[in-house]
Amino acid sequence: MIDFSLVRKLDFRMCVIILVLMMLSLVAISATTGDLGTTFFTHRVKTQAQSFVLGWGVFLFFACYDYRKLRFWSWFFYFFITICLIGLFLIPTMHGVHRWYRLPGVNLLFQPSEFAKPIMVLTLSSFLEKKLHQRHSMQTFFQAMGLVMVPFILILKQPDLGTALVLLPVALVMFYFGGIAPKVVKAVAWCACLGTAAVLTIYLGVISHTDAKPFVTKFIKEYQYERLNPESYHQRAAQTAIALGSVSGKGYRKSSYTGQDWLPEAATDSIFPAFTEEFGLIGAVGMLFMFSLLLYAGFRVTAVAPDPYGRLLAAGISVYLGVHIILNLGMMCSLLPITGIPLILVSYGGTSSLTAMAALGILQSVYTRRFMF
Secondary structure, three states, X not given: OEOHHHHHHOOHHXXXXXXHHHHXXXXXXXXXXXXXXXXXXXXXXXXXXXXXXXXXXXXXXXXXXXXXXXXXXXXXXXXXXXXXXXXXXHOOOEOOEOOOEEEOOOOEEEOHHHHXXXXXXXXXXXXXXXXXXXXXXXHHHHHHHHHHHHHHHHHHOOXXXXXXXXXXXXXXXXXXXXXXXXXXXXXXXXXXXXXXXXXXXXXXXXXXXXXXXXXXXXXXXHHHHHHHOOOOHHHHHHHHHHHHHOOOOOOOOOOOOHHXXXXXXXXXXXHHHHHHHHHHHHHHHHHHHHHHHHHHHHHHHHXXXXXXXXXXXXXXXXXXXXXXXXXXXXXXXXXXXXXXXXXXXXXXXXXXXXXXXXXXXXXXXXXXXXXXX
């Protein structure tokens, strides 16, 4: 079940990419403390480094674990995470939302919604493979949608719109790879595109944000609608930080904007503009290049997967990573409303890092067994 001899068959190019992104993360987090006179190893850097070390252990475990065995465990994980998401509403809120458990004794926060995303990929992969010969039936489509909607609704109620929205494109791509009711999936995809276009017409100013407010707030809460305001402070701050970076950046720990704590969530959601202010267009292009290599490596695993289950797993994980990257960069570049999506392997946060490393480990498990069947 766990064969550590497979370590020599890992895709070490992906490992190098992950390591480079982790190094960029530590550099960026070190420069967003607001106290530029401190050492490189600030408290946040140490915490993130510890998460990365633990993440490599998780990565190697899943890389050496036979991914085919996850068929059984996926359902256990699904019910466990569903119970965790429900349990959040039975305990006091933190910062006014139902998102975290505080683990007793270790003073750490556990965010179930982050783990819900790869767990949904595992569960859908198992379900879609089982329904391979019934994939064109409407019953299969509605059953698969039901599996997605349970965590989607629970996460949306926290409220955590950004994390909930990640589930939908991942599910649609997996439906496509699983051959589920192609015409229905195509129709749902078109509806999603039209909904996105409607949101962007308000956000990008095609329709006045003020004029649309009386109509839209009949369907959503006012604070949710304010996320569509392109003039919000967070949006302007992210644009300013990116613009100040110019071509070559201001230099490590020389940022005049992020360094003064004027950029909200500089170490988490806004890590990209914080990094760009210091290292400019050159640094931003370098980071984007590393992300493109990571996604290419992920989809390459999809192409060489030895069985339908492995192909679905690899496709779902690759899209999960890609959606996170695209949404975060789109938000920080003011192309999308800010909804709180971390930048994979770069943003500060232990739960996000461990989840990403587990997902990448499963990708490696599929890759190392590509010639075993």
